[in-house]
Amino acid sequence: MELKNSTILITGGTSGLGLEFVKQLSEYGANIIITGRNQKALDDTKKKFTNVHTFKSDVSNPKDIETLYKGVIQQFPELNIIINNAGLMRLIDLQDSSLDLENINQEISVNLSGTIQMVHQFLPHLKTKKSAAIVNVSSGIAFMSYSSAPIYSATKAGVRAYTQALRLQLEDTSVKVFEMIPPGVKTNLQKTWEKQPDPAMMMTADKMVKVAIEGLLKDKKELKPFTIRVIKAASRLFPNVLLNFGHREFKEIKKLKNQKQQ
Numbered sequence: 001m002e003l004k005n006s007t008i009l010i011t012g013g014t015s016g017l018g019l020e021f022v023k024q025l026s027e028y029g030a031n032i033i034i035t036g037r038n039q040k041a042l043d044d045t046k047k048k049f050t051n052v053h054t055f056k057s058d059v060s061n062p063k064d065i066e067t068l069y070k071g072v073i074q075q076f077p078e079l080n081i082i083i084n085n086a087g088l089m090r091l092i093d094l095q096d097s098s099l100d101l102e103n104i105n106q107e108i109s110v111n112l113s114g115t116i117q118m119v120h121q122f123l124p125h126l127k128t129k130k131s132a133a134i135v136n137v138s139s140g141i142a143f144m145s146y147s148s149a150p151i152y153s154a155t156k157a158g159v160r161a162y163t164q165a166l167r168l169q170l171e172d173t174s175v176k177v178f179e180m181i182p183p184g185v186k187t188n189l190q191k192t193w194e195k196q197p198d199p200a201m202m203m204t205a206d207k208m209v210k211v212a213i214e215g216l217l218k219d220k221k222e223l224k225p226f227t228i229r230v231i232k233a234a235s236r237l238f239p240n241v242l243l244n245f246g247h248r249e250f251k252e253i254k255k256l257k258n259q260k261q262q
Helices: 016-026 039-048 062-075 106-126 150-169 205-217 226-237 239-261
Strands: 007-010 031-036 053-056 081-084 132-137 175-180
Touching: 007 016, 016 031, 016 205, 031 039, 039 053, 053 062, 062 106, 081 106, 106 132, 106 150, 132 150, 132 205, 150 175, 175 205, 226 239
Parallel strands: 007 031, 007 081, 031 053, 081 132, 132 175
Antiparallel strands: none
């Protein structure tokens, strides 16, 4: 996939993997557009990367996506790549009855519905381009449910399944479909967690994005580091071991919460 002179839209482009994409893709000479829900974060990113174009938009809101599409296509008709990076990950106890239905649905609205809605809105335009691409960000958790973040796990498994189906349906078009599959990455997703993940088991955002961009340039369908290959294989060979390993963290987190409440 050619990145130089491409026009790329990145959702959730003000922090974490999205911001790292901004940094590294800028070095390839790409024209970059980012979205985010926080205007201050968008303004701060614009100050750091003056050539970046910003749009305040929430991927969980269909009306926002419709407005975003009209604005982007009007100003940047050359748009040919979208990176569905916006994401939300929360540690949730499914027995917590204080969470109402709207609250429990947040990750689905952002991670899964948001990705599907962005693709559906922009796909007709992308199909008009000689060379175009869609990059959907899933997770290593798509191969093994993480009981501490059950809704996130479900959404990322859904993103993976959707991306595979999308790739097959677009096989005779000019639109290439990529799945970026990060392992645990050090980002703002974990900043409010009661128990912080082990840094030794986390990848840095710059290394993950470097792997993704190298994969894009070589047209690899799955943009993933070696760690994901290990997780993928282990999920087939020792599924219960992985599930129970992750579930130990849920027990520790629940214990910490109970101690705070006492």
